[in-house]
Amino acid sequence: MSQETDTTQQATxxxxxEHSTRGAYVTGGAEFNRDTNYIEDRITRDASPGTNxxxxxxxxxxxxxxxxxxxxxxxxxxVIVRRLLGLEDAISLGQPGPTHDARSWxxxxxxxxxxxxxxxxxxxDAYFRRFPGYPRGITVPxxxxxxxxxxxxxxxxxxxxxxxxxxxxFHRPGAPDLYPETLREEIDxxxxxxxxxxxxxxxxxxxxxxxxxYDAAYARLWxxxxxxxxxxxxxxxxxxxxxxxxxxxxxxxxxxxxxxxHGHFKCNRQxxxxxxxxxxxxxxxxxxxxxxxxxxxxxIKQHYYIVHEDINPTGIVPAGPVLGGWLEAHGRETLGGRxxxxxxxxxxxxxxxxxxxxxxxxxxx
Numbered sequence: 001m002s003q004e005t006d007t008t009q010q011a012t013x014x015x016x017x018e019h020s021t022r023g024a025y026v027t028g029g030a031e032f033n034r035d036t037n038y039i040e041d042r043i044t045r046d047a048s049p050g051t052n053x054x055x056x057x058x059x060x061x062x063x064x065x066x067x068x069x070x071x072x073x074x075x076x077x078x079v080i081v082r083r084l085l086g087l088e089d090a091i092s093l094g095q096p097g098p099t100h101d102a103r104s105w106x107x108x109x110x111x112x113x114x115x116x117x118x119x120x121x122x123x124x125d126a127y128f129r130r131f132p133g134y135p136r137g138i139t140v141p142x143x144x145x146x147x148x149x150x151x152x153x154x155x156x157x158x159x160x161x162x163x164x165x166x167x168x169x170f171h172r173p174g175a176p177d178l179y180p181e182t183l184r185e186e187i188d189x190x191x192x193x194x195x196x197x198x199x200x201x202x203x204x205x206x207x208x209x210x211x212x213x214y215d216a217a218y219a220r221l222w223x224x225x226x227x228x229x230x231x232x233x234x235x236x237x238x239x240x241x242x243x244x245x246x247x248x249x250x251x252x253x254x255x256x257x258x259x260x261x262h263g264h265f266k267c268n269r270q271x272x273x274x275x276x277x278x279x280x281x282x283x284x285x286x287x288x289x290x291x292x293x294x295x296x297x298x299x300i301k302q303h304y305y306i307v308h309e310d311i312n313p314t315g316i317v318p319a320g321p322v323l324g325g326w327l328e329a330h331g332r333e334t335l336g337g338r339x340x341x342x343x344x345x346x347x348x349x350x351x352x353x354x355x356x357x358x359x360x361x362x363x364x365x
Contacts, residue, residue: 086172
C-alpha cells in the first residue's frame with residue numbers, strides 16, 4: 001500500500017474479507033494516526049549497521065530496484081530525486097499500477113502482470129521474502145535487493161536523503177546538492193512542519209473519523225499552508241536559493257491538491273490555484289525537469305478515488321480539474337534563485353519511464 005494506507009492490517013480487521021476489499025481507512029470517532037514504523041535498513045557507502053543494529057547494505061550500482069507507484073506522493077519523491085541526481089542507471093525502477101487490493105500493490109501495468117526484473121506479481125512477495133508473514137502495511141516506495149528478491153527498506157524519508165548523500169559516486173555530472181550540509185538544520189525543521197501539518201495533514205482531514213478530528217486537522221493544515229504562502233511570497237524555494245529535499249517533499253502534495261485533496265479529502269478552504277505564491281511555486285517546480293515529467297495525474301486520481309472505498313464508495317473518478325494551468329508562466333524568476341545551483345538540469349526522461357501521453361498536464365485549448 002502507499003504510505004498513507006497500511007491497509008493489509010486494516011482490511012483484515014475491518015471487513016473480514018481479507019483479499020476482496022481494498023481496505024478501510026477511516027476509524028469511526030477517531031483521528032487518523034499514521035503508522036510510521038518502517039524497515040529502517042539503510043544503503044550506505046560503508047554498509048555500516050543502523051543505529052538500532054539493523055544490517056547495513058552497500059551502495060552498489062545495479063544491485064537494487066526501487067519500487068515506486070506513480071500515484072503515491074511518498075513514492076513520487078523518490079522518483080524525482082533519483083531523476084534529479086541521475087541515478088537511473090544505478091538503481092532500476094519498477095512501477096506498480098495505481099490501484100491495489102488489501103494485500104499489496106501489483107504490477108498490473110507490466111506484461112503478464114509481473115515485474116520484469118523481480119519476476120513477482122505483488123510487492124508483498126518481496127516483503128515476505130525478507131520477513132515471512134510481514135505484519136505491517138506493504139508500502140511504497142520500497143527498495144528491493146534484486147539477487148535475493150527481498151525488500152531492503154521502505155523508510156521513505158531516509159531513502160531520498162541517502163540518494164543525495166550516500167550515492168554520490170553515481171550522481172550524474174551537474175547533479176544538484178539536494179541536502180547541503182550548511183542548510184540541513186533548516187531543511188530538517190521545515191520538513192518536520194511540512195510533513196506533520198501538510199503532507200500528513202491532508203490525510204488527517206481525509207481519514208478523520210469524527211467532526212472534531214476533521215475540524216482540528218483542517219485548522220492545522222490551513223495554518224501551515226498560510227505559513228507556506230507567506231514564506232514563498234518572499235523567496236523562490238523553501239530553504240536557500242536552490243531546490244532542496246524540502247521542495248521535493250512539498251511538491252508531491254501540492255501536485256495532488258486540487259486533483260484529489262481539495263474534494264476527496266475535504267481540504268476545501270481554497271484550491272491551490274487560489275493561493276498565488278504556492279500556485280506559482282508549484283508551477284515553477286512542475287516546469288523544472290524532474291518534477292512535472294514524473295507526475296501522472298490520471299494514475300493519481302485513479303488511486304485515491306478507486307482505492308478509498310469507504311470515502312468514495314461509487315469508485316467514480318472525476319474528470320477534472322483542467323490541468324493546462326500547470327504550464328502557464330509563473331514569474332518566480334523575479335525572486336532570484338538558481339534551481340540547480342552550480343549544477344545543471346537532468347536530461348530527458350529515461351526511455352520506458354515516461355509519463356503516458358495524456359496523463360500529464362497539457363496546454364488548454
